Amino acid sequence: MGRMTRRAAERGALPAALGAALLALCGLGRAAAPPEPRPSAGAVRGQSVQHISVWMHQGGDGAEFSAVRRAADAFNRGQRAYRVDLAAASYTGNYTERVHGAAATGTLPCLLEFDGPYLYGFAWRGYLQPIDRYMPRTLLDDVLPSVIAQGTYDGRLYSLGQFESGLGLWGNRAHLRAAGVRIPTFARPWTLAEFERALERLGAVAGVDYPLDMSFYASLGEFYSYAYAPLLQGFGGDLIERRHYRSAKGVLDGAASVAAMRHLQRWLARGWTRVVQDRADDFARRRAALLWNGHWHYPALRKALGDDLLLLPLPDFGRGSKTATGSWNWGITASCPFPAGAGAFLAHLMSTAEVLRISNANGAIPARRSSLARSPLYGAGGPLRLYARQISAGRGITRPVTPAYEAIGRAFSQAVGAIAAGGDAQAELSKAAAAIDRDLAAHRHYPLR
Template identity: 55%
Template sequence: MFERMRKLASRASLLAAIASLAANPLARAGAAAEPKTIAVWTRAALNVQEATAIKGAAAAFNQSQKAYKVELLWSSFRDYADWVQSVAVTGNLPCLLEMDGPLLAQFAWPGYLRQLDKFVSPELRRDLLPSIVQQGTYHGHLYSLGQFDSGLGLWANRRYLAAAQLRLPTVARPWTLAEFEHAMQALAQVEGVEYPLSLGVYAGVGEFYPYAYLPILAGFGGDFIDRAGTGRAAGVMDGPQSVAAMQRFQSWFQNGWTRAVFDRNDDFERGRTALLWLGHWKHTDMREALGDDLVLLPLPDFGHGLKTGMGSWAWSITSACPYPAGAWAFLSHLMSTEEILRVTHANGAIPARRSALGRSALYGPGRPLQVFAQQLFNGAGVPRPATPGYGLISKAFTNAVRAIIAGADVQTELSRAAQIIDQDIAANRGYSH
């Protein structure tokens, strides 16, 4: 009798276990074998707090289930995109890949990435910032999701603005070009100001120049390429509007309102300059240095409406991944409100989901970084062109900017860049499918 009862109990336990496995796919997959490894490649984080947040997210995911195990690999390559591209042609990409948003098409076009449409629920899509969806979409399909978007604005020293008797601009009423240049002229006379504006030229490695200075071109009516027609750069990157924008940009150096300071990155924090054209990533350092004197302003309106940068690092599942369901499980975990808040609290970026934005201590009404979110929600973000040739566009423009800063002729440098870009487009037959 006791033996029969033992067998019945054992059978009941087995049936309960089977039912539990049926209700939990991750547990079902994990019960049959050792956890499947999900290899994740991420850039070498300059922000220690951000790196800690990603490690924490991976640890939390690994502890939450037994079907998959995330293994992080931190790249130490200076040019991360080139490194990933060189590995992609060998077919040895990991399951999950972090990449800078504007480079998405460069990897989606040759088929290195999986479409995410079937994974992303309608509820999640509705909760995402429009810029996140726009950045992650190529030829009508979603290929990447970012935990955050970027903010680009004018950081200012409130004490210097008051001394120069300048009004504080708002997203609804930004400085005009005339007001912006008047502000720099006035700030140049304020005691303690060595030069009025830092344009962050020291950050000119990688993607900063296209990200930070495309809004200047757009503010004058220019762009990198003809997005609505030929896709070519000739007549656009070196067109009259773009040339006028970069000539004005160059004049700020010639007038002494800004300087080509490459050997240090803390002039604003040290009070040497009153304005800093930069993103969200140094917020913590600047707040510690300036305290209540730190204020975030919108970028100026140069004549075609307020324009700002947008786009940031995002995650994609590669075509080489043997466990796409596992990769999505971790990506879905990264896109949870809690994990988004964890990483954006560390790096100061704009949370990618509206639900997370509302809970952020940095964003929302009265919060110190709300200007970044206001600019994007007002449609001021200027996306970099979603083309497989963007990597070359970025490098060509960056080289032109470096020469322009050094005093070279603006028309000559932009025309040279446009020619390089159009030669690449022609060589790849317009990057058609």
């Protein structure tokens, strides 16, 4: 992707007020302003204390950075063998490209944060080392299976994330009530027919400019392959065949995927959704009745809509209600001189308390069951519990476990943009499948090393 996705940027911009309130609720205190990060890229040799450099994708004023800064401070105080040096993003442009550049120049840190699906390419290129030997078995047994699945490549665990993501429909209770449509539930999501009837009725509600905000404003970034893959999968399609990950032909451009994209075009043609790219707040301003997006919107939407805010599952388009999985996670680089120290800090980040701290700060699904049970957002009666139920029920589908994911994301995003602009769904998906297969062929289908 050419720039950091709006999804990543939006998550980094969650209001500090929500995080502070939730941290206080759970007895974790207020997050302090982070000090200046050390400039060194690698761990420092020749010292009695081993310095572990850590990179985060978020800037130093972000809620996630503040949570990790506090975790690093606690880790540094609690032992004398290692010193964590945390560096925030201090650049403009694409974080993934920064990682590639650092790998080429030998300046990767010891512990690296990266968006989940890029793990496979990083591991295949030799940037990372397996981490399973550094993680206690009791810790791994408590981690959500979807987080383990995201971090596993070639049978080894390469990464762990402190949180999981949630994708669904945000709804406006007042608009749904005015339209007289059934409010879908986890047990009974809308069918395709119900969903389209709801869109038609919502379009007639006073004050609703258009029923469904599909978040097209995210542009041609990785968000499209994250957010719209469940649309394909709900119809029975997918981004690539998943048995061997050797071809997208016949899957991405197969009948089921084409049907999904033609329905998207139908929603656009009928005015049920729009390609709005100059603003991102139509749902928050009550111009749209539904929003197809993720957990990171909760703080702002709760503030904007209050008790009218509803969290709904994506519709069952014929193959069950599906959702996306995966988020930012941590891996130890192959060049790290002190992998045991990096592993010790990662285990600390994955503690129940630290997982809960960052989840309360950014609104994401806690990656550990023990943290979920204590979460005011995701525990029993929590306003975001639906996201956790979706993951626990197996409705989430991991993004393709292949180093070709970067090519898949680019090709699919371009296809969605062209289809939304009126291009032929079959032709655009076939073009995308061909581009993915060319990347696979150019890399000899990414043989395991």
